[in-house]
Amino acid sequence: MWNILVQIFPYAVAFTIPLLITALGGLFSERSGVVNIGLEGLMVIGMFTAAIVISKTELNSPGVSILLGLLAALLVSALFAMLHAFACVSLNANQVISGIAINMVAGALTTYLARFITGSGNIQIIHGLGRHKVPALSEIPLLGKLIFTQSYLTTWLVLAILLTASFALYRTRFGLRLRSCGEHPHAADSAGINVYRMRYSAVMISGACAGLGGAIFLVTVSGEFNGTAAGMGFLALAALIFGQWKPFGILGATFFFGFASTIANVSQAVPALAQIPGIFLKTFPYIITLAALVVFSKSSQAPKAAGEPYDKGKR
Amino acid sequence: MKLKASKEYLLAIVAVILGLMAGAVLMLVTGNNPVDGFYYLFRGGLMNIERVGNTLATATPLIFTGLSVAFAFKTGLFNIGGAGQMLIGGLCATAVGLTFAWPKPILLAVIVIVSMIGGGLWAALPGWLKARFNVHEVVSTIMMNWIAYWTVFYVVPLYFKGPFLETESQKIPAAASLKTVWMTSLFHGSYINQGIFLAVIFVIVSAFILEKTTLGYELKAVGFNRDAAQAAGISVKRNIILSMTIAGALAGLGGATFYVGYASNMQIGVMPSHGFDGIAVSLLGANSPWGVMGAAIFFGLLHTGKGFMNAMTSIPPEIADTIIATIIYFAAASVLVERNWDRFRRKWTTGRLFKRTQHRIRQGTGGRE
Numbered sequence: 001m002w003n004i005l006v007q008i009f010p011y012a013v014a015f016t017i018p019l020l021i022t023a024l025g026g027l028f029s030e031r032s033g034v035v036n037i038g039l040e041g042l043m044v045i046g047m048f049t050a051a052i053v054i055s056k057t058e059l060n061s062p063g064v065s066i067l068l069g070l071l072a073a074l075l076v077s078a079l080f081a082m083l084h085a086f087a088c089v090s091l092n093a094n095q096v097i098s099g100i101a102i103n104m105v106a107g108a109l110t111t112y113l114a115r116f117i118t119g120s121g122n123i124q125i126i127h128g129l130g131r132h133k134v135p136a137l138s139e140i141p142l143l144g145k146l147i148f149t150q151s152y153l154t155t156w157l158v159l160a161i162l163l164t165a166s167f168a169l170y171r172t173r174f175g176l177r178l179r180s181c182g183e184h185p186h187a188a189d190s191a192g193i194n195v196y197r198m199r200y201s202a203v204m205i206s207g208a209c210a211g212l213g214g215a216i217f218l219v220t221v222s223g224e225f226n227g228t229a230a231g232m233g234f235l236a237l238a239a240l241i242f243g244q245w246k247p248f249g250i251l252g253a254t255f256f257f258g259f260a261s262t263i264a265n266v267s268q269a270v271p272a273l274a275q276i277p278g279i280f281l282k283t284f285p286y287i288i289t290l291a292a293l294v295v296f297s298k299s300s301q302a303p304k305a306a307g308e309p310y311d312k313g314k315r
Numbered sequence: 316m317k318l319k320a321s322k323e324y325l326l327a328i329v330a331v332i333l334g335l336m337a338g339a340v341l342m343l344v345t346g347n348n349p350v351d352g353f354y355y356l357f358r359g360g361l362m363n364i365e366r367v368g369n370t371l372a373t374a375t376p377l378i379f380t381g382l383s384v385a386f387a388f389k390t391g392l393f394n395i396g397g398a399g400q401m402l403i404g405g406l407c408a409t410a411v412g413l414t415f416a417w418p419k420p421i422l423l424a425v426i427v428i429v430s431m432i433g434g435g436l437w438a439a440l441p442g443w444l445k446a447r448f449n450v451h452e453v454v455s456t457i458m459m460n461w462i463a464y465w466t467v468f469y470v471v472p473l474y475f476k477g478p479f480l481e482t483e484s485q486k487i488p489a490a491a492s493l494k495t496v497w498m499t500s501l502f503h504g505s506y507i508n509q510g511i512f513l514a515v516i517f518v519i520v521s522a523f524i525l526e527k528t529t530l531g532y533e534l535k536a537v538g539f540n541r542d543a544a545q546a547a548g549i550s551v552k553r554n555i556i557l558s559m560t561i562a563g564a565l566a567g568l569g570g571a572t573f574y575v576g577y578a579s580n581m582q583i584g585v586m587p588s589h590g591f592d593g594i595a596v597s598l599l600g601a602n603s604p605w606g607v608m609g610a611a612i613f614f615g616l617l618h619t620g621k622g623f624m625n626a627m628t629s630i631p632p633e634i635a636d637t638i639i640a641t642i643i644y645f646a647a648a649s650v651l652v653e654r655n656w657d658r659f660r661r662k663w664t665t666g667r668l669f670k671r672t673q674h675r676i677r678q679g680t681g682g683r684e
Contacts, residue, residue, distance in 0.1 A: 087644065100594055111631070286462045287458075
C-alpha cells in the first residue's frame with residue numbers, strides 16, 4: 001500500500017495544483033460578489049496561450065520558454081476575464097449567462113485560432129516542466145518521499161500563491177474591501193469603497209489564476225492543447241463550494257478531488273486499485289459537493305451578494 | 316406584454332447581428348473574405364434537399380434543449396443541466412434499443428417514454444434540492460452534468476461496448492432508430508429523422524401548457540413572483556420540482572433524438588454541446604416555444620453549413636461555434652443595447668416634441684414677428 005501511495009502521490013499533487021489555483025481564482029471572484037462559471041473557459045484560454053508561446057519559443061530559448069508561457073497565459077486570461085467583468089459589473093448582465101458565454105467563446109475561439117495557426121485543432125509542446133528533488137527536505141522520512149522528491153516548481157509557486165491569497169483576503173485592507181463587496185455591496189459603497197472597481201479587479205484576478213491553472217495543467221499533465229480543459233474548471237467550481245469559499249477549505253477539497261481522480265486514472269495500471277469502480281471515484285467529487293450543498297444549506301458560507309448585479313439605485 | 320415581447324425579439328436580432336459581425340471580424344483577421352465565408356456557410360446549410368434535412372436534423376435536439384431551458388426559465392429556474400439530462404435520456408434510449416427486439420412502433424414508443432423518464436428524473440433531483448433545501452439549481456445541475464458524463468463514460472463500455480472501439484457503444488438496430496427509410500430517401504440520405512415531428516409536437520404542447528392550462532399559469536406565476544404565488548395558494552415547491560422535471564424530460568427526449576436519431580451510437584467522453592447551446596436558443600427565442608424553434612433552426616443551419624464552408628474556403632469550422640457563443644455573450648450584455656435604445660428613443664421623441672412645440676410657438680407668435 002505504501003509503495004502505491006508513493007507511486008501515485010506525485011500524480012495526485014500534479015492534478016491537484018491546477019485545480020487549486022483555478023478554484024482560488026474563483027474564490028476571489030465570488031468573494032467580490034461575481035459568480036464565475038467561466039473558470040473552465042478561462043483555463044482553456046490559459047492553456048491555449050501557454051501552448052502557443054511555448055511551442056513558438058521552446059526551440060530558440062528553451063530555458064525561459066515555459067516561464068514565458070505561464071506569464072503570457074496569466075496576462076491573456078486576465079484580459080479575457082475583463083469580458084466577464086464588463087458584462088457582469090458594468091452592464092449588470094446575468095452572471096451565469098455571461099459565464100457560460102465565456103466558456104463557449106473560449107473553447108470555440110481558441111480552437112478556431114489553433115486550427116488557423118497549426119492546421120489542426122491541437123497544439124503540442126515538446127518539453128513539459130521537469131520534476132525536481134527539493135535538496136534537504138527530500139531526506140525527511142515519509143513526507144520527503146511523498147512530497148519533496150518528485151515535485152514541480154509550479155507546485156511551490158501555487159502553494160505560495162495560496163498563502164498570499166489567504167493573507168490578502170483576511171489580513172489586508174484590499175481583502176476586507178473585497179469581501180465586503182461580496183457580502184453587502186451597498187454598505188461597502190456607503191463606506192466609500194468603489195464596488196465596481198473591486199469587482200473588476202477580483203474578476204481579473206480570477207482570470208489570471210484560472211489562466212495560470214490552465215497553463216500549469218498544460219506543462220505538467222496534458223502536454224497538448226486540444227480545445228478543452230476536460231471539465232477541470234467545473235471541478236474547481238465544485239471544490240470552491242465544497243471548500244466553503246475558504247482558501248484552506250479549497251486546498252483540502254482540491255486535494256481530495258485530485259486524489260480521487262488520480263486513483264481513477266491510474267487504476268488500470270495498478271491492480272490493487274482496480275477493485276474500486278472508476279465510476280464511483282469520478283462521480284464522487286460532484287456527489288459529495290451536492291451533499292455538502294444540502295448539509296450546509298442552512299449555514300452556507302457563500303458570499304451573500306454573489307450572483308447579484310450591484311445596482312447603486314436599489315436598496 | 317406584446318410590446319415587451321417585440322422588444323425582446325429586437326434585442327435577440329441585435330445580438331445575432333453583433334454575433335455575425337464578430338464572426339466577420341474574425342474571418343477578416345485570419346485573412347479570409349467574410350462575404351465568401353457567410354455565403355458558403357449559409358449555402359452549406361441550404362443548397363440542396365439533403366442539406367436542408369441535415370439542418371433540420373441538427374436543429375432537432377437543439378429545439379428540445381432550448382424548450383427545456385425556456386420551460387424552466389418560465390418558473391424562474393435556470394436549467395443549465397441540459398447536457399446531462401440529454402446524456403441520461405440518450406443512455407436510457409440506447410439501452411432499450413440495444414436490449415429489446417420489439418417491433419419498431421412499440422420500441423420507439425418505449426424509447427420516447429424511457430428517455431423522458433430518465434431525463435426527467437435527472438432534473439427532478441436538482442428541482443427537489445432547490446425546493447427542499449434551497450440549493451441553487453445552477454450549481455446542482457452543473458454537478459449533475461458531470462455525474463451523467465462519468466456515468467455514461469463507465470456504463471457504456473461495461474454493458475454496451477461496440478465491436479471495435481472501447482469509446483463507443485454498439486450501433487443500435489434499425490428498428491430502434493428514429494430514422495425511417497422514407498424520410499432518408501425523401502431527403503436524399505440526410506440525417507433527418509422522426510425526431511423533428513416529435514420536436515414540433517412538443518413545441519405545440521409546451522406552448523399549449525404554458526399559455527392555456529392551469530399548470531402553465533401556476534408555473535409562470537411562480538416565475539413572476541414566488542411570494543405572491545405562495546400567497547395566492549399555489550404550491551411553490553411543487554411547481555419548482557414539476558418545472559424542473561418537465562424541463563429534464565424535454566432534454567432527455569432531445570437526447571433520444573440525438574443518440575438514436577441523428578447518430579446511431581453513443582460516444583463516451585463527450586459532453587454534448589447542446590446543453591449550453593440550448594441556453595442560447597432559449598435566449599434568442601425570447602423563451603417562447605415558437606421562438607425557440609426558429610432559433611434552433613438558425614443554429615442548426617450554422618452547424619450544418621460550417622463543414623461546407625470549411626471545404627470551400629480556408630475558414631476553420633469553429634467559426635460557427637464562435638458566432639453562437641458571441642451571440643450568447645451579446646444576449647447577456649443586451650443591457651448595453653437596451654440602454655442605448657431607450658436613450659435613442661427618448662432623444663428622438665423629446666426631439667420631436669421639442670420641434671413640434673417650437674413649431675407651435677412660432678405659429679402662435681408668427682404674426683407679431
